[in-house]
Amino acid sequence: MKVIRLSKSCISKKEKNAVIKVLNKGFLGMGPVVKKFEAKLSKFFSRKVVCLNSGTAALHVALQASGISKNDEVIVPSLTYVASYQAISATGAKPVACDIDLENLHMCPHDLKKKITKKTKAIMPVHLTGSADNLDKIYLIAKKYKLRIIEDAAHAFGTIYKKRKIGSFGDISCFSFDGIKNITSGEGGCIVTNDKRVFNKSRDIRLLGITNDSEKRYLGHRSWISDVKDQGWRYHMSDINASIGLAQLQKYNLLSKKRKKICKIYDKEFKDNKYIKIFKKNYKDISPHIYIVRIVNLKKRDLLRKKLSLKGIQTGIHYFPNYKYRKFKDTPKKFPNTEKIFKQILSLPMHPDMTLKQIKFISRELKSLIYKNDL
Numbered sequence: 001m002k003v004i005r006l007s008k009s010c011i012s013k014k015e016k017n018a019v020i021k022v023l024n025k026g027f028l029g030m031g032p033v034v035k036k037f038e039a040k041l042s043k044f045f046s047r048k049v050v051c052l053n054s055g056t057a058a059l060h061v062a063l064q065a066s067g068i069s070k071n072d073e074v075i076v077p078s079l080t081y082v083a084s085y086q087a088i089s090a091t092g093a094k095p096v097a098c099d100i101d102l103e104n105l106h107m108c109p110h111d112l113k114k115k116i117t118k119k120t121k122a123i124m125p126v127h128l129t130g131s132a133d134n135l136d137k138i139y140l141i142a143k144k145y146k147l148r149i150i151e152d153a154a155h156a157f158g159t160i161y162k163k164r165k166i167g168s169f170g171d172i173s174c175f176s177f178d179g180i181k182n183i184t185s186g187e188g189g190c191i192v193t194n195d196k197r198v199f200n201k202s203r204d205i206r207l208l209g210i211t212n213d214s215e216k217r218y219l220g221h222r223s224w225i226s227d228v229k230d231q232g233w234r235y236h237m238s239d240i241n242a243s244i245g246l247a248q249l250q251k252y253n254l255l256s257k258k259r260k261k262i263c264k265i266y267d268k269e270f271k272d273n274k275y276i277k278i279f280k281k282n283y284k285d286i287s288p289h290i291y292i293v294r295i296v297n298l299k300k301r302d303l304l305r306k307k308l309s310l311k312g313i314q315t316g317i318h319y320f321p322n323y324k325y326r327k328f329k330d331t332p333k334k335f336p337n338t339e340k341i342f343k344q345i346l347s348l349p350m351h352p353d354m355t356l357k358q359i360k361f362i363s364r365e366l367k368s369l370i371y372k373n374d375l
């Protein structure tokens with residue numbers, strides 16, 4: 001049985017040839033290809049860009065470069081990949097979980113206000129699935145309390161929010177280019193900002209804190225005699241990864257179009273369904289990364305997942321509430337919306353290589369399993 005994967009890297013000859021070109025040059029580290037990828041991304045966002053070896057590294061460095069450290073608190077939604085939490089705790093700060101909005105699974109502005117303390121230094125909204133609902137309200141709250149915003153935009157590459165591209169406005173936005181994201185560089189990520197200080201600091205932090213080494217690396221050199229002022233990490237992107245990213249960036253419109261189309265077909269299939277609820281999204285503007293439905297009036301979401309798996313359909317749950325992890329433990333009672341929605345969410349396969357036949361098959365199987373009495 002051929003399994004329909006939940007997500008997948010969509011790679012063609014273009015990416016393969018680009019990697020071979022770098023391999024043939026015999027210079028695989030951070031060099032001119034990273035510089036070119038950063039320049040193209042900078043044009044895409046009309047802002048400064050720093051490339052790193054993962055989205056997690058981008059978040060960690062952006063937080064550190066913003067001065068977040070021990071004894072600080074950063075507010076982050078309960079429903080996100082643990083990368084958001086680990087990036088915050090890597091700076092020594094405490095991630096403070098915030099409940100989500102049932103309408104869109106994003107940070108609840110009402111609960112956000114309740115979570116602000118004297119120790120709060122920043123807010124990290126997460127653009128779960130690719131949309132950025134409530135972002136205006138979150139920026140207003142940040143302005144009122146003078147807090148920084150580090151957007152976890154790992155899922156939202158290419159999304160338009162109120163006529164502007166995510167990353168092209170606001171404080172700091174961090175993207176991920178891991179294998180299954182809207183565009184991939186194999187592994188990778190970037191920080192997008194207009195804050196010169198954050199930009200310069202981030203460039204040093206990613207290269208073990210060595211000051212002003214980036215420009216030399218772009219030319220295939222490095223600093224032999226230099227200074228190190230701050231804690232740094234070995235987080236820079238390599239030319240191999242940047243070459244994949246550049247090839248993907250050229251295909252971005254096509255990849256995004258395919259993702260949007262899949263979501264729209266699913267939406268139509270589940271429209272007005274009594275048991276399968278969709279999240280209403282405007283796919284004209286949103287570049288979707290994940291497709292989530294809510295399975296309501298059914299207690300056995302996990303059994304449904306097992307049955308779909310027997311039919312060769314992979315599904316997922318985005319995500320396990322972070323306050324349930326031992327490291328980030330908090331009282332579930334404080335998160336009524338997350339507690340409710342976590343039992344219902346189900347992610348369906350969504351990636352540009354899917355065929356119409358597969359989408360129809362998944363929709364049919366899901367609907368038929370739900371209407372069978374044994375569920």
Ligand SMILES: Cc1ncc(COP(=O)(O)O)c(C=O)c1O
Pocket residue numbers: 054055056057080081083084126152154155176177178188189
């Ligand atoms: C919401 C979110 N934040 C951050 C990350 C981290 O990105 P990366 O895997 O590139 O480190 C991911 C990756 O899946 C993510 O989904």
